[in-house]
Amino acid sequence: MELNLSPKFAQKIFEGEGGTYYSWSSSEYELLKEAKVGGGRLVLQPRGFAFPHYSDSNKIGYVLQGSARAQVILGGFSTEFNSRAYNLNNEEAEKLAKSQAGVLLIKLPDGQKMPQPCKNSTDKMVYNIDAASPDFHVQDAGLLTSLTEKKFPFIGEVELSAILVKLEGNAMSSPVYAADSSVRVIYVAKGSGRIQVVGINGASVLDTKLMAGHLCVVPRFFVASTIADGEGMEYLSMITAPQPLFGDFTGETSVWGALSPQVIQASLNLTPEFEQVFTAKIKKSTILVPPQD
8 A cells, every 4th residue: 555645734623712722633644543653733822721631642742832831620520420539529529520611622711820830840741852952053054953761861751752853944954764663753843845755665755845734754764854945944753762763874874884885886876986976975964954055
């Protein structure tokens, strides 16, 4: 079956006074089901409140803008269940069960106060990837910041990791692939650009436009590269491994550097002279490439 790698926008699931929730459905995006991953986008209005909810999977949340706090709300079960669970009389249980008529997202009344964030929990579970020192910063090209268990121990507990890429206008992120069979889920936060993906047989499987709000899945062992449009592009990649291992096609760590000249010549049908030019230029390149003159 031919893979459909086309990036997709999220579908609106709920909209209310407190905000809007969007989701990428695995029924609409088969790759999400195959990779056993999913995605959602929550937009809260001022004083919007998202109810606590249960999830059967680990998550990484990335705040695009603004700030928020949350508080647990009880209720939802019948009077009988609430009465027995919380040791309440019938009148108290009835009040608890019917006190909140809203669902999923509501707007808090003006003046209703919320608790301050718990510093211990914040330090353990929140990481400011935008303020972190980048792993790579190339002038006129952009920056790349990884978030792994080594930097943020809590992320190891959810067995995921992330990479934030910020490309300057017309800059490029060189081709890379996950060598550890992990899957990458890319969300475009700002700007626009282009992505090319090559499958394990060496054939191009995707060459398309990326826009803010797009979600794109890169399957196991597939190679992907991006180029930003003139206004630049920012995207977050969620990886299904806490310590992912990537293979580069450029720079000092390029996979080409591990091959003998004869193997490169035969693989790419190059003359010995051009193979030397190719190998030398690879070593001078970087994972983030500034725009061409």
